[in-house]
Amino acid sequence: MKAINKIERMITGKTMVWGICVGLLLFSACKDLTEINIDPNGVGEEEVNPNLILPTVLTESAKLYLNLGYQDIAGVVQHTQKDAWFEDHNDYDWGGDQNWNGYYDVLRNNALLQKRAAEEGWEFHQGVALVMRAFMFGLITDLWGDAPYTDALKGEEGGTEYLFPKFDTQESIYTGIIGELEQANGLLSKSSSDYVGINSDADVYYGGNPAQWRKFANSLLLRYYMRISDKMPDMARTGIEKIAGNPAQYPIIVDAGDDAVLAFEGTSSVDSWPNNLKFDDTGGSNFRRVKMCATLVDQLQALSDPRLPIWANRVEVSMKVDPNLPAGTDKIEDGVRYLSPDKVGSAIVDQDPDYVGLPPSFSALPSSYNLNPTPGQTSYNPHVSFLNDSYKEASGPLLKARLLSAAEVHFILAEASLKGWATGNAQEHYNHGVEQSLKAWMLGDTYQGYIDNIGVAYDGSLEQIMEQKWIASWTAATEAWFDFRRTGYPALKAGPVAKRAVLPVRFYYMQDELNINRQNADQALERLEVTAYSQADNKNSAWSKPWLLQGTGKPW
Numbered sequence: 008m009k010a011i012n013k014i015e016r017m018i019t020g021k022t023m024v025w026g027i028c029v030g031l032l033l034f035s036a037c038k039d040l041t042e043i044n045i046d047p048n049g050v051g052e053e054e055v056n057p058n059l060i061l062p063t064v065l066t067e068s069a070k071l072y073l074n075l076g077y078q079d080i081a082g083v084v085q086h087t088q089k090d091a092w093f094e095d096h097n098d099y100d101w102g103g104d105q106n107w108n109g110y111y112d113v114l115r116n117n118a119l120l121q122k123r124a125a126e127e128g129w130e131f132h133q134g135v136a137l138v139m140r141a142f143m144f145g146l147i148t149d150l151w152g153d154a155p156y157t158d159a160l161k162g163e164e165g166g167t168e169y170l171f172p173k174f175d176t177q178e179s180i181y182t183g184i185i186g187e188l189e190q191a192n193g194l195l196s197k198s199s200s201d202y203v204g205i206n207s208d209a210d211v212y213y214g215g216n217p218a219q220w221r222k223f224a225n226s227l228l229l230r231y232y233m234r235i236s237d238k239m240p241d242m243a244r245t246g247i248e249k250i251a252g253n254p255a256q257y258p259i260i261v262d263a264g265d266d267a268v269l270a271f272e273g274t275s276s277v278d279s280w281p282n283n284l285k286f287d288d289t290g291g292s293n294f295r296r297v298k299m300c301a302t303l304v305d306q307l308q309a310l311s312d313p314r315l316p317i318w319a320n321r322v323e324v325s326m327k328v329d330p331n332l333p334a335g336t337d338k339i340e341d342g343v344r345y346l347s348p349d350k351v352g353s354a355i356v357d358q359d360p361d362y363v364g365l366p367p368s369f370s371a372l373p374s375s376y377n378l379n380p381t382p383g384q385t386s387y388n389p390h391v392s393f394l395n396d397s398y399k400e401a402s403g404p405l406l407k408a409r410l411l412s413a414a415e416v417h418f419i420l421a422e423a424s425l426k427g428w429a430t431g432n433a434q435e436h437y438n439h440g441v442e443q444s445l446k447a448w449m450l451g452d453t454y455q456g457y458i459d460n461i462g463v464a465y466d467g468s469l470e471q472i473m474e475q476k477w478i479a480s481w482t483a484a485t486e487a488w489f490d491f492r493r494t495g496y497p498a499l500k501a502g503p504v505a506k507r508a509v510l511p512v513r514f515y516y517m518q519d520e521l522n523i524n525r526q527n528a529d530q531a532l533e534r535l536e537v538t539a540y541s542q543a544d545n546k547n548s549a550w551s552k553p554w555l556l557q558g559t560g561k562p563w
Contacts, residue, residue, distance in 0.1 A: 052119060057132045058209040060120040064139055065211050066278070067113045069269035072146065073408035076484040077281060083510060084477065084487045085302035085499055088365040090374035090391070091384045092296060097368045099506045101549060105514040107147060111159065114143050118160045129204035131217050134194030138224045141184035141191070142410065145231060148180040149489055150514045152553030153531040155524075156180045171524045174531035177554040181235050185246070188228045192257065195221040212267055212410075218258070223267045225250055226260045226411050229419050230486075236426075237493065237559045244428045251420060251429040260413045261439070263447040267410040273402025280406040284399045292385070294399055299392040301357075301364030302499065307478070308362060310462045313445070313453040315362060317405070318481055320396060323389035325360040326377060344390070346378070354378060362392045368502025405448060409483045414444035418476040425469055434465040437472055444479035470496045493555070495562040507540045509563045511549035512556060521547070 081087045082096035094100040117139050124132035147154045156179070158172035175183075195217045199205065207215035213223075232246040250257040260266060272278040276286035282293040299319045307315040324339060328346050336347040346356070357363045357377055365376055374386035381387050397403055417440035423429035424436055441463070442454045457463055465471065473496035480487040491499060492512050501509055521528045532546040536557045540550035556562075 052123075055119070055123060057120050057123045057127065057129060057204065058206040060116055060123070061132065061135065061206075061209045062211055064113060064117045064120055064136075066269060067109075067116075068139055068143060069212075069408035069410060071109055071113065072410055072485065073269075073482065074281065075150075076480070076486075077482045080488050081482070081484040082300075082367075084480075084484045084491060085300040085367045086481060086484050086487075087297050087303075087394070088300045088367060088373060089296045090298055090365060090376070090379075090386050090388060091292070093373055097373060097502065098504060099501075099511045099549060101511075101515060103515040103544065103547065104518050105150075106517050107151065107154070107514075107520075108517075110143055110147050111155075114140065115160055117143065124204075127204060129202070130194050130197070131202040131205050131215070131220075134191045134217070134224070135210070135220055137187045137191035137194065138220060138227065141187045141224075141227060141231075144180060145184050145227070146485075148177050149234070149485075151516060152177050152513055152555075153534055154180065155527075156183060171527060173527045176534065178235075178238070181231060181239075181555075182242075185228060185231055188224050188231070191224040192221060192228075195224060211269060219265060222258050222260045222265055223411060225257045226267075226416050228257070229259060229416060230411065233419050233422065234489065234493065235555070237561070238555060244426070247419075247423045247428045251423065251431075260411065260416050261443075263413045263443045266407075266412045266447060268407040269410070270407050271402040273400070279401035280398065280403070282398065283401040285401040291399075294394070295387060297394055298365040298388070299362065299394065301366045303478070304362050304364030304392065306474070306497075308359075311457070311460050312463075312478070313450050313457060314448055314478070314481070316395070317397075317448050317450065318395055319362055319392045320394065321361050322359075322363050322392055325363075326356050326358045326390055328356055328358060344378075351378070357390075363390060365391050366502060367500075368505040371504055409447075412443070412447060412479070412483070414440045414447065414479040415476065415486060416440075417443060418472055418479070421472045422469060425472070433467070433472070437465050437475070440472075440479065441475055444475075447479075469494065470498075473497060492562050493559075507542070507550055509540055509550070512562065513549055513551065513553055515544075515549055516547050 079096050082089065083099065087096070089096040117136055121133060121136035121140065124136060144156055148156075153174040153176050155172035156175035158168055161169040161172070197217065199215070199217055202217060205215040209215070213219035229247060229250055232243045232250075236243040250259065271280050273280070273283075273285070279286055282297065284291050284294060287293055304315070304319065324342055324344050326346065327343050328348060328351050330348055332345060332347040334347050334349050336345060337350045338345050363377060365373060370376070372382060374388060375382040377388065377390035379386060379388040379390060397405060400406065417436045420429045420431070421433045421436035421440060424431060424433035429436070438458055441458055442451070445451055445454050445457065463475075473490055473494050476490060477487045477497050491497070491510065499510055501507065516528060516532070534554065535546050536552040537546060537548070538550055538552055541548035542550070544550070
């Protein structure tokens with residue numbers, strides 16, 4: 008797709024030039040068009056201030072990541088389900104054409120940021136650009152597998168190898184971004200006074216603080232060392248031991264106050280929390296159709312988890328099936344809908360008086376769940392938990408795109424400790440992970456009461472670590488999906504009407520890329536492993552395994 012955009016720009020540009028030449032033939036020579044087309048208010052790429060590029064890179068990266076973890080990937084890992092326009096979210100019916108153009112658009116801006124920062128000698132900006140390059144390329148290879156990396160973002164240089172870039176192997180991309188993050192650690196190791204060009208307003212994550220960016224870089228290193236731990240265990244072990252054992256040389260995010268987040272201004276649809284009601288032109292349906300998933304709700308209730316009421320609303324009308332009621336009874340009194348058994352029939356009714364989640368991919372008409380009186384596209388189901396009302400707002404103290412958190416770092420270290428790869432013991436890191444997640448949701452004072460609950464108190468298992476990490480990834484569910492693929496935990500099961508009998512493990516390559524960059528795309532497809540669940544999709548399937556999963560037996 009990058010190649011065709013380049014070609015289209017060339018063709019369109021030439022057509023416009025000839026058209027203008029004809030129109031101005033009586034008044035001027037065509038050679039003067041270069042002067043006519045100069046924008047007196049514009050700034051060329053060769054002069055643009057890196058601080059003008061930085062906010063776009065940071066905000067667009069965060070919004071892309073949030074859109075995954077709050078939308079369809081939240082459906083995959085069963086944090087939420089939708090009861091209308093639900094096929095992508097609940098059933099993984101992704102249509103085989105998932106687009107990575109937005110990700111490469113961010114990377115093109117980031118490449119300009121990196122180039123201009125290097126030309127100006129601004130090391131802080133160079134370090135930030137390396138972190139964001141690693142973050143975005145890491146996300147692309149996590150989602151799709153092999154992808155353009157080495158030859159990507161070079162279309163302006165011309166040449167077939169750049170217009171139609173090769174797909175680097177997933178292994179080489181992971182190795183490359185690990186090297187870039189190591190380089191960023193060095194660039195960001197100075198005190199603030201040693202850098203030039205920093206504008207705190209341009210850095211919407213950390214306000215121009217290089218120490219915070221250094222922690223982000225090294226925490227991403229931990230993420231990716233653990234990501235490759237099954238495939239490249241020696242490299243992963245060496246990297247994690249180095250980081251965990253040298254906090255002065257490799258500082259990491261250990262407190263929720265240092266989480267890499269984007270807060271929302273809430274002044275327009277562009278800078279607001281998604282699906283908010285203030286700027287929603289669908290009459291609130293985008294918010295209304297998202298419900299809590301029963302998988303998450305049931306587990307949070309079993310653990311007496313204090314985060315549940317922060318994330319979900321109680322059901323507006325609870326259900327009560329009473330065999331002592333006269334036949335034909337169906338009435339609402341004091342917020343309870345009373346039903347006689349004959350009115351229920353064979354339907355499954357969840358009578359929990361507080362929170363009710365929508366089961367994962369349970370029906371071709373999910374809006375009908377729990378005897379919803381208004382099933383269909385305009386459903387308003389009072390018998391299933393909506394998201395907390397705070398998610399209707401355009402901004403708020405808890406409405407943040409969370410790219411990486413202290414909770415995640417501690418859970419990584421807990422897993423590493425189980426493997427013998429990190430200092431400290433796994434229980435300490437696990438407890439800190441739980442504590443920092445609660446702190447991030449302004450529930451720090453509930454930690455002591457929560458950590459001793461049955462099912463929360465540490466039992467020494469990887470499954471428990473991954474379960475708490477899955478819970479902590481609320482609104483950032485993409486990382487939970489990647490963990491599930493790698494470990495098989497939590498043991499999520501596809502619903503009965505899902506597109507396949509198991510959860511997907513990758514995104515489809517987009518059709519434009521397959522058509523335009525066919526030779527390179529075909530080579531990438533050949534490196535995928537077809538599974539019993541790839542079926543009619545053949546190689547380009549959400550159920551074909553990329554390099555990272557091949558030979559691991561995970562997640563299925």
